[in-house]
Amino acid sequence: MSETGSPEPRSLVPVLVLALILAACSIIYELLAAQALSLLAANTVIWYSLVVGVFLGAMGIGAFFSEKVGQQSPWRTLLRVEIALTVLGSLTVPAIKAAHTLYSEMQMGNEVIAGVMVFYSIVFPVVFILGILTGTELPLVMRLAREIRDETRAANLALGWDYLGSLVGAMLFPLVIVTSMDLITAGLLIASINLLVAIWIWLFRLGGAASIIDQFTVAAVAACLLIAMVNISVINQYFLQRYYYYHRMDDGLAGLFSPRADLPEIRRTRSAYQVIDLVEGIEPSFYADFLAVYSNKLDRDPNFPVDQKLFLNGALQTDTGLEEVYHEWFAHFPIILNGEVPRRVLVLGGGDGFLVRELLKYPGISDIQHIDIDPVLIGLAKTDPVLKQVNDDAFSSERVSTVITDGYQYLRRTAERYDAIYIDLPVPNNYDLAKLYSREFYEFVKRAIAPGGFAVFDSSQTSALSERAEDGSRELLPRNTWPVFGHTLKRAGFGTIVPFYSTLETDHPGLQRVIDRKGFNLTTSQLKQLEEIRSPARRELERRKLLAQSHARLKLLTSDYLLQGFVFLAPDARELAREFVDLAEQRNGLDLHVLNARRYELSFTDYLVVPEQVDPGKVNSIMRPTLPVTPWWRPMTGY
Amino acid sequence: MYAVAEENQQVSLPLLGFTFLLAFCSIVYELLLGQTLSAFLGNTVLRYSVTIGLYMFSMGIGALLAGERILARPVLSLQFLEIALALLGGVSVPLVFFIDLLDAPAWLLSIVAHLLIIVIGVLTGLEIPLLIEVRAEVKNAASRILGVDYIGAFVGTVAFALWFYPKLGIFATAIFTASINALVGLLLPLYVRRYQEASISQPMMIVQGIILLVLLVVLLNYSTIEEAGIELYIGK
Numbered sequence: 001m002s003e004t005g006s007p008e009p010r011s012l013v014p015v016l017v018l019a020l021i022l023a024a025c026s027i028i029y030e031l032l033a034a035q036a037l038s039l040l041a042a043n044t045v046i047w048y049s050l051v052v053g054v055f056l057g058a059m060g061i062g063a064f065f066s067e068k069v070g071q072q073s074p075w076r077t078l079l080r081v082e083i084a085l086t087v088l089g090s091l092t093v094p095a096i097k098a099a100h101t102l103y104s105e106m107q108m109g110n111e112v113i114a115g116v117m118v119f120y121s122i123v124f125p126v127v128f129i130l131g132i133l134t135g136t137e138l139p140l141v142m143r144l145a146r147e148i149r150d151e152t153r154a155a156n157l158a159l160g161w162d163y164l165g166s167l168v169g170a171m172l173f174p175l176v177i178v179t180s181m182d183l184i185t186a187g188l189l190i191a192s193i194n195l196l197v198a199i200w201i202w203l204f205r206l207g208g209a210a211s212i213i214d215q216f217t218v219a220a221v222a223a224c225l226l227i228a229m230v231n232i233s234v235i236n237q238y239f240l241q242r243y244y245y246y247h248r249m250d251d252g253l254a255g256l257f258s259p260r261a262d263l264p265e266i267r268r269t270r271s272a273y274q275v276i277d278l279v280e281g282i283e284p285s286f287y288a289d290f291l292a293v294y295s296n297k298l299d300r301d302p303n304f305p306v307d308q309k310l311f312l313n314g315a316l317q318t319d320t321g322l323e324e325v326y327h328e329w330f331a332h333f334p335i336i337l338n339g340e341v342p343r344r345v346l347v348l349g350g351g352d353g354f355l356v357r358e359l360l361k362y363p364g365i366s367d368i369q370h371i372d373i374d375p376v377l378i379g380l381a382k383t384d385p386v387l388k389q390v391n392d393d394a395f396s397s398e399r400v401s402t403v404i405t406d407g408y409q410y411l412r413r414t415a416e417r418y419d420a421i422y423i424d425l426p427v428p429n430n431y432d433l434a435k436l437y438s439r440e441f442y443e444f445v446k447r448a449i450a451p452g453g454f455a456v457f458d459s460s461q462t463s464a465l466s467e468r469a470e471d472g473s474r475e476l477l478p479r480n481t482w483p484v485f486g487h488t489l490k491r492a493g494f495g496t497i498v499p500f501y502s503t504l505e506t507d508h509p510g511l512q513r514v515i516d517r518k519g520f521n522l523t524t525s526q527l528k529q530l531e532e533i534r535s536p537a538r539r540e541l542e543r544r545k546l547l548a549q550s551h552a553r554l555k556l557l558t559s560d561y562l563l564q565g566f567v568f569l570a571p572d573a574r575e576l577a578r579e580f581v582d583l584a585e586q587r588n589g590l591d592l593h594v595l596n597a598r599r600y601e602l603s604f605t606d607y608l609v610v611p612e613q614v615d616p617g618k619v620n621s622i623m624r625p626t627l628p629v630t631p632w633w634r635p636m637t638g639y
Numbered sequence: 640m641y642a643v644a645e646e647n648q649q650v651s652l653p654l655l656g657f658t659f660l661l662a663f664c665s666i667v668y669e670l671l672l673g674q675t676l677s678a679f680l681g682n683t684v685l686r687y688s689v690t691i692g693l694y695m696f697s698m699g700i701g702a703l704l705a706g707e708r709i710l711a712r713p714v715l716s717l718q719f720l721e722i723a724l725a726l727l728g729g730v731s732v733p734l735v736f737f738i739d740l741l742d743a744p745a746w747l748l749s750i751v752a753h754l755l756i757i758v759i760g761v762l763t764g765l766e767i768p769l770l771i772e773v774r775a776e777v778k779n780a781a782s783r784i785l786g787v788d789y790i791g792a793f794v795g796t797v798a799f800a801l802w803f804y805p806k807l808g809i810f811a812t813a814i815f816t817a818s819i820n821a822l823v824g825l826l827l828p829l830y831v832r833r834y835q836e837a838s839i840s841q842p843m844m845i846v847q848g849i850i851l852l853v854l855l856v857v858l859l860n861y862s863t864i865e866e867a868g869i870e871l872y873i874g875k
Contacts (some may be wrong), residue, residue: 035684044683045670045804056789057789166692167692167696170689171692173688408681431683440869623869624807
């Protein structure tokens, strides 16, 4: 291919542009893998570091490898590398998601470790091979540059353009790709660039010299890619369904991965900060029965949407069925505890609007300053029919003013003082969020509390408790964040720290009636399992066993699973009201669905103890985070 | 010097060890800056992607900048580079933190941090050709040193994510890593003299020694200094 005979050397430009494009594509694949993993395994820093490390290592190996191959015909080798990258690049994110589906299914069967091993034994080889392929590209391109002009400078120029390409890719990824498309879509898009390069090499560099097999492969891969692009929304929905409904899939590998048209579509919205998913029907049979026992919500409005869940970046935030068990405690418990209705209230987060709806029940609250970072989520809460119905159009109230900004920075800079500060933020499962539970942040919170005022935050991970022992005592599970919160809040200098749980009574007569009345909550796979038992007597025996299990699960759900942790904070040491009082000065009082005097008393906890001495090793700081406490290697699951 | 002649055909283990440590230090600096940006300005994904992209890019620029003048005097060049890297690495986090304390606008903080990322990247990119040049007569020097460089970067990323950041914290990590860098900066020229007839700059050795001493003093008192920093930050 070299042009040694011609008087004028051929232009280097095509090869340089190639170096730039290929480098950009490669780094985007790498970041796609890192992002997909950090959304599934919930620690951005670790996953980005690990993927970059593995990718760099594999690139090194690929570079050695490329010295061995392609000496004869670099263009032909590059063509094949591009075809391989097209295939593997477009499959990277789907492979990671499929691996996660397998993990989700296995951890549900209590095979966590095996599931983790399956997950990583799929994920890392994919990233590794991607790195090797990428590593072979650069030396090939440098050799091609050298063929055009036989001087070191030509190869170095190609190297320089390759580095520039990495930079372009690394900028495009967070600024354009993450904010505008699903990761699978992005993978297909980048893969099609690799494919175009392959086609270009075939047509303009190899011409007739391309082998029949290469030509056929390019055509076949192009056809597959085109089909995938046309059906992209189906593909995205397919993987979303595996994520959210894995426990409703049929048994076996085939059942887990066969498409399910009967499941509702997941409504996905994207913002600069997160993907927002509204998911319907995750536990369809559960809510009506449960709500009938504990809440009067369905009596008043039988058409209330009870089975919608809101997820941010795949992590559950709230669900419309049981949200009052959460929000009535969150809003009212601290006010009753403090014995006084606040006038000026600050709400951080809570973009669904449910908490603000509860606060608006007090005529005494004159203004609610609401801070959220994500305008898209607020927009959704104002316009989505389901969310708007559940939050009672709270954000349109004259008493609410929403400011779109970073709550951390707002509290750091503000000179305003509030009678009550409500902090309703996602659980700290990554360092970005851990900052909002840091000692520094709580110092700003404390400073912004007006005399006599309070702050409260939801701490769902403090409800991770072991089963009740004989004497009724319970231990904190390793994933319980209370030890971190306790020391961090103590370090921040709060005089009053009161953890509490939203708690329902388990001896409610209605609960037993529901359990007696129906074969409660057998899953489709359990029913199938029963059908397969031939002998009627054995089938009945098995059915009772399964029922007993699901009853136990229901009891557990009401007593333990629904426990939702909160922490009440005041700067000074304070006398608190241990009795339930309705503090709203209007005829119907607070108009509550679930919270009452008995449940109020049940909600004080003796499992969580505020430490006397601060252990500096447990304090969560932006300088040295002690959150998240969940092990980094353990993937999270949809629901 | 017969011993030297015997091992001439291999890149020696100590040199590979130094390469490993330098790659390790550089990637830790970069991740520290990415994490500091993310701690002060938010959006981890953006910070990490841009940091990694800028690092690779500026390393490439550094490699391209390694011209004959620099390569002709590898010992002096390495001495200078390690002084600069230990200094920049050690100063990086405290500097960004200080700018944030001054209530400076976010763009200023962002520019300074990204400049640090680029400069550290360029200096690191210069390092590799120099280390290769030290043993240029060995046939596989380039691939051995590059390979160890990758391994150092990988170990650095993992160590940062699993140990440095959650256990030591950003401040102590910056000082600790810079100390390693300064130590290598002292030992490497002495070691390289086995292969190169070049002279070592005494003033630069003294500067590097002082840097190492200061870093060690800071490291021994890091919790006091960090505490004072946090108290300034929260406005006490």
